[in-house]
Amino acid sequence: MIAVGSDHGGLELKQAICNLLQQRGLGYADLGPADESSVDYPDFGVKVAKAVASGDCETGILICGTGIGMSIAANKVDGIRAALVHDPFTAQMAKEHNNANVLVLGGRVLSIELGCELVEVWLDSTFESGRHQKRLDKIHQIEADRK
C-alpha cells in the first residue's frame, strides 16, 4: 500500500498520481486533502510519514508546491527517507542509492506528465544495497543516538 498526501499546492498532481497508481493496479491510500482549500503541508506530511514508519503502508508519495516543505517535515519522522526529486535521474537514484521510502515532488515545479513519469521511475527502480546499505545504517544510527 502506498500512502499519498499533498497540500493545496500539490493537489492536482496528487490526483493524477492516484489515477496512475490505480491504472497500474497498485493499492494506495489517499490521506488528503480532499479539496483545494489552503492547508498546512506539515499536517499531511506527517500523516504519510507516520503511515510508512508504522508499517501501515510500505511507501509514500508527498506533493506540495516545491516539495521542500514536505521533505523537511517527513524527514523529521524516524525511519523515513524522504527524497525530493526533479528529474528521472534523481528519481532513479532516490531508490537505487537511498532506498527512499517516501518520494516527494513539487506540484508547482513539475508538469503533470513529468511528475507521473518520476513516480514510475521510482516505482520501477530497485535498491542496490551493498555499500549503500552501510550508508543507510549510518543514518539509522543518527536516529538511534537521539534516543
Ligand code: RB5
Ligand atoms: C504553499 O503555499 C507552499 O508554501 C507549499 O506548498 C510548499 O511549497 C512548501 O514548501
